[in-house]
Amino acid sequence: MDSTRSSKTRFLRRPPSRRALLLLALGAAALIALWVLFDWNWFKGPLESRVSAQTQREFRIAGNLDVDLGRVTTVRAGQLRFGNAAWSKEPVMAAAEHAELDIEIWPLIFRRSVRIPEIRLVKPLLRLETGPEGKGNWIFGDDDGSGTPPTFRKIWIEQGALRFVDDRRNTDIRIDVNSLPPRSNDSAPAVTLKGGGRWANNRFTVSGRAESPLELRNSDKPYRIDLRASAGATHAHARGELVDPFRLRDFDLRMALSGQNMEDLYPLFGLAIPATPPYRFDGRFRRDGQIWRYDRFNGVVGDSDLGGTAIIDTSGDRLLLKADLASKRLDFDDLAGFVGAPPQSGGGETSNDELRAQAARAAADTRVLPDTPYDLTKLRSMDADVRLRAQRILAPSLPLDDMDAHLRLEAGLLRLEPLNFGVAGGDIRSNIRMDARKQTIQTHAQVALRGLDLGKLFPDAELTRDAVGRIGGDIAIRGTGNSVAAILGSADGDIALGMGRGQISNLLMELAGLDIAEALKFLLTKDRVIPVRCAFGDFAVDDGLMRARALAFDSTDTIIVGEGSINLKDESLDLLLRPRPKDRSILSLRSPLVVSGTFKNPSFRPDFKRLGLRGAAALALTTIAPPAALLATIETGPGEDSGCGGSYAK
Template sequence: MSEAPAPPPSARRRRTFDTFADHPWRTALAVAAVGVLILILLWDWNWFKRPVERAVEARTGRSFTIGGDLDVDLGRVTTIRADALDLGNAEWSDEARMAAADRLDLSIEVLPLLRGQVRIPEIRLQRPQVRLEIGPDREGNWSAFAGDGGGTPIQLRRLWIDDGTLLFLDPEGETEVDVRVASQAPGENDAAPPVAITGEGRWRAAEFELEGTAQSPLDLQDTDSPYRFDLHARAGATRAHARGSLLDAFQFETFGFQMALAGRNLEHLYPLLGLAMPPTPPYSVDGQLQREGTTWHYRDFSGKVGDSDLAGSVTVETGGERNLFKADLVSKLLDLDDLAGFLGGAPESGAGETPSPVQEAEASSSGLIPDTPYELDKLNAMDADVRLRAQRIEADLPLDDMDAHLFLENGVLRLEPLNFGVAGGDIRSNVRMDARKSPIRTTLDADVRGLNLGGLFPDSTLAGDAVGRIGGHAKLVGNGNSIAAMLGSSDGELAIGMGKGEISALLVELAGIDIAEALAFLVTRDRKIPIRCAFAEFAVADGVMTSNALAFDTTDTLIVGEGTIDLESERLDLLLRPRPKDRSILSLRSPLVIGGTFSDPSFRPDLARLGLRGAIALALGSIAPPAALLATLELGPGEDSDCGGEYAR
């Protein structure tokens, strides 16, 4: 059976045409398929670059360009890629660009978009560069991006930063921070990867370095979960360690975290934070740093300053004409020389002390009274309200505790009060320093109450058993920019005295150089001599204390004195004249001269007068021995003096 001949080509074309004519839907489908194929082959997503740029510009008011390619990989999770992104800066900035990136890869889920949800699984940025700066009106260039929280919320799961940089500028605050940011290994459960941070720059004109880690910047948007970080910064010898967590970190007006500070000298915080602190030995403190608007709190901190422990809370209010520094501080054990910087001195150096190298060199100063000038610009730089209480004091002086309240307002410093517990009693004083002009004018008003005489000499075997209560008063006014200059120019009065008590007879006899009785006490046993009274009153003029009255009266000896104390040169020139009330063959009752300096005093008998008495005795001895003996006898011309009533309390 032979096969039928094939139809000619024209017949086949006619049959195909008839098929499409009979089924028009097939024709439409074929045309659409061809159109899609052509569209896929010819489509360029760069056609959408300009619409995207216009949308960003309309939203931010800033120029925005996509200088490279724009590409889209369609799918259930669609990926958008854009190269060479550039975002313009605020008009007031000298730099036209605020942000840029070599590439942006953004993944977005398509199906949730149909339900009005925006889910972005990941954003990757290559070499992003962000410039944040504060303008002339203290407005940040990022303010254009602050929204009202409305609109469709965006769910962003991961942010990956490859070699990013962040530059923060505050020209008025002399601050420039250059930070490099890079994502680390991804977090657990596909969480946003943390970032490593390194940087350097200037903070208030002081150079510093920064390093540490933080959660992904993506986590900053979640205001219900804490944003964790751990950063270390160093500016010269000052170190800071900020760590912990922030809630709603974009609320720059309110935040809090743990902050540790350490350095060689609290004075170094002045250029960094604008806090005019006195010089101190090395310090280390750790507490909770919080901000509430223009008020900063450093709460519940503890640590050490030199050899003293220190704890409490500090508040700095920055909204006024000057910063207001408020503090409530407590020390369980205060090493007094750690406060030397407040007086213009330096902490002690040597074994068991912790001054800085500079302070160790300053400690070699020859003068006992601090002579380092106060810096008037610091005293006028801020206001202060500081309370410091020390439960125990370590010092060469017999100090028990301290309660001081400092006020600094518009260049006027007041210590009201400055109280010390001393030898079972106390010294209560008020100090006022007016630093509004140079030299500083200082007034001191102090009362001495109930000091135990024996407690003033706790390390002395002889004086430690003394009994008696001491009281007194001092009122001085001086001009000068240091403690030494203030005292060296001071005018006023000083009086101190005590009522009835007891003291070692050996001390009294030594003061009178009674050889026989002193030897008797040394080889047998000491005994107590009742004190009737003791007092000293000085008039102070131009830094020189001149005695108006000076006496020490016991049942054994009356000692009277006279002389001067020069506060400017720190020199002593006092003469004590013993008037014994008993008789002794070997009594050499010569006056006692107290001289030298405050740091190196001298005690010596008046040898010239003693030599004269010896010459008379020898002359008399050549005539009749009894007469020579009589010349060495002290008949006790001193008389009892009822002078203790005023100081007996």
């Protein structure tokens, strides 16, 4: 036993052979040489091949490759290029001057999947675009589903650029991107955005912040944004969530929208809205399939408040706008664009440079009726179903109280049914039909006036301050033309207005009858009122010419009978009013009055050439009575004197 232990001890103490030492030295030298000479660039080829195979895109590393080994291995590389979809004209989808990628090794080896917890990029460029069939280049693999896309979690960007191109929609956007500090260690850093380009062929700029660009590939997870964009004078501020933002499939945003003129929304969104003063709105902006909703928005247009809900339906052949709008205080001239006229621009009115220039031209024009033609292309480009209710109307020159309008537009056929106004304690109810399906618009208008208070019609006139009476009537006209002036200038139809019993300033009647003595007496003492028995005007309209069939004003003091015409085509007046005072004033001139001039500059003068020629007038003044069609529209009042006119002594 002792001999055995002694032999083992001698074996263990035996020095290694020369051969063993040589082999050990060679192995150590080989390891040192490998350590000194090893270059990770040897693995660029296999790595490029692996990524290319997994994504079905070409991947190249033109710079150096360096690796820190571990369970999560860090790969550093320079001058990276990642290929684009086969259908794209641009060969590169993504590039970076420098990149660091953390790659999980075990999934890469055993599951053959690329899992990248974090990417750090310096001066990256990412090009996102949609193909001819609407497929995005961010969708990897062939149509048969081959190829497994890599999985990303975080991305850090320094001096990056994002470009989005959609040739079908004439859209090309470039945005500079930089990462913000992450909210937590597990969250993907958000980014700041600044750039612009073309949206639907309209130049615009954008700035703000958004979630990590990696979230763009997740079409089911909401993508949060807070962006401000401007296209000319139109500005938008969107904040909230998008789902599949490049298809704009679904989103839920707060959207503030403002601009100088709502007419500018047509090239941006296809909304054919007439010219307006500056506007601003804020509301909830959502999309559900092909339905876009602007819910519970509030704001102003010019000097009017406006709120409600608007829906844009893009599922049909034409865009459909449906809206339910309300205004608590509507400045009436803010609607001037709907008739082709500019809103007022003076006296503190909200306006813009373009509308101020239009208002200046309108003020210098000798005509009153708007002659700006309607845009037939716009009228045919979309459909609409819009309801607008105004509780109070601001119109200093018009005694308007409220408004209820319902506009329908379908394939160029526009209907306002109804277009109702509360006016001077009464109302004006209208139905208007404009057919723009042909080159020349054909218009039909039915207007009913009921119970308009004479005193309230002219609230600022001293001579009508104490006037009492209710005015009613009917207007039925049809015309052709592409502007308000052209439509009225070609109009045919009937216009009839009348008033029953009431009262009016005696001074006004004396001035109308040119009774100088009576007029001076009331001017020097005190005006008083006298009863009105009736007043009416009945016109036949033929090719824009209104011819008086019956025109009279009868009071206990004076009776006036008129004749003549009003030309809507050239806006001229040609009326002869024959006043005959019923009293015996020795200074009563009893001269006819000539109403001439234009709508903008009317003229009232006595016709002294006809002074004393009263025979024909006397015959005409013996009896007058309103046309039968007017009797149902005016409040004639009870009593023996309610009949208009009647016989009297000459």
